[in-house]
Amino acid sequence: MGVEVLICIIWTMGIKNYLIEGVSGTGKTSVCKELQRRGYHAINGDTELAYQGDPETGRPANGHTHEHHIWQVDRVEALVADQDEAVTFFCGGSRNFSKFIGLFDGVFVLEVDPGTLDRRLRERSEDEWGGKQAERELVLRLHQTKEDIPENGIVVDATTPIARVVDEIVRRSALRDASLGGADTRPVGADATISPLLACLKHDGH
Numbered sequence: 001m002g003v004e005v006l007i008c009i010i011w012t013m014g015i016k017n018y019l020i021e022g023v024s025g026t027g028k029t030s031v032c033k034e035l036q037r038r039g040y041h042a043i044n045g046d047t048e049l050a051y052q053g054d055p056e057t058g059r060p061a062n063g064h065t066h067e068h069h070i071w072q073v074d075r076v077e078a079l080v081a082d083q084d085e086a087v088t089f090f091c092g093g094s095r096n097f098s099k100f101i102g103l104f105d106g107v108f109v110l111e112v113d114p115g116t117l118d119r120r121l122r123e124r125s126e127d128e129w130g131g132k133q134a135e136r137e138l139v140l141r142l143h144q145t146k147e148d149i150p151e152n153g154i155v156v157d158a159t160t161p162i163a164r165v166v167d168e169i170v171r172r173s174a175l176r177d178a179s180l181g182g183a184d185t186r187p188v189g190a191d192a193t194i195s196p197l198l199a200c201l202k203h204d205g206h
Contacts, residue, residue: 017080017103018173020091021150022110023143024130025120027158027165031110032091034166041085045071045092055096066129066138070096077103087173093148101150106176108169109153116159117143 022028028046035042043049049071052061061068071094079088080103090104101107112120121139124131130139142148154172158165 015083015085016087016105016173018087018089018169019097019101019104019107019150019153020089020110020169021093021097021107021153022158023093023117023148024135024139025117025124026110026112027162028091028093028110030162031158031166031169032089034162035089035091035169038166038170040089040170041087042089042091043079045076045090045094047092049075049090050092050094053096055099058096058099066135067095070094071100073099076100080104089169095148097150106173107150107153108172109149109155110158110165111155112157112159114140114143 020028020031029044032042032044046069050069051072052063052065052068053059053070054061054068055070058070058073071092073096076090077100079090080100082088118136118140121130121136126132130136156165156168156172
C-alpha cells in the first residue's frame, strides 16, 4: 500500500455531522436542496425524520401542530453513526432537538431580518406551514424570541442568494473541521456518488 493511499485512508476517518436550523422561512429546505445538488449528503429532516409527537417522551400525537413537530431520535442517532459519508448535513427544525443536538459537530442557524421573513411567509400558500396568518404570526414571534432554535449556533446570513448561503456553510464547516483536525468535508468532485476512500484510491491511480 502506497503512502498516498494510506494518507487517504486516514483522511476519510473523520466523519462529521452538522445541523442546519432556523425558523420557518429562513431557507432550510432550499439549503438542503442546494447541498444535495452539489453532491453533499444532506437530509431534509422536516420530510424524512419528522412526525407529530411529544417533545419529551417521543410518544406520537394526533393533529398537526408546531409544538409537536419532532424528529425520530433513533433515526438521527443511526444516521449520525453511519460511517458511509464523510459529512452529513441535517436540515430542518424540531421541538425535540435537545434530545440529539449533542451528537452534532456543529450547528448552523439561518437568520433573516423580520421584513424578509414576513415577505417569504406571505408568498407561501395556505396549505404550506407559515402560509396562514396565525402561523405567520407565530413564526415572527419565535423569530423575535429565539426560543425555538438552538443557542450558540453559528449564525449564517440567509438573506443572500442561496448559493452564497451554502458557500458560507461549506466554508465554515471546513474551517471547523480543520481546526479540530477532522476530515475535508468537500464532496469528491464528479465522483461524489462514490465513497471518499474509493475516490482517494481512484485519484491515486490504484
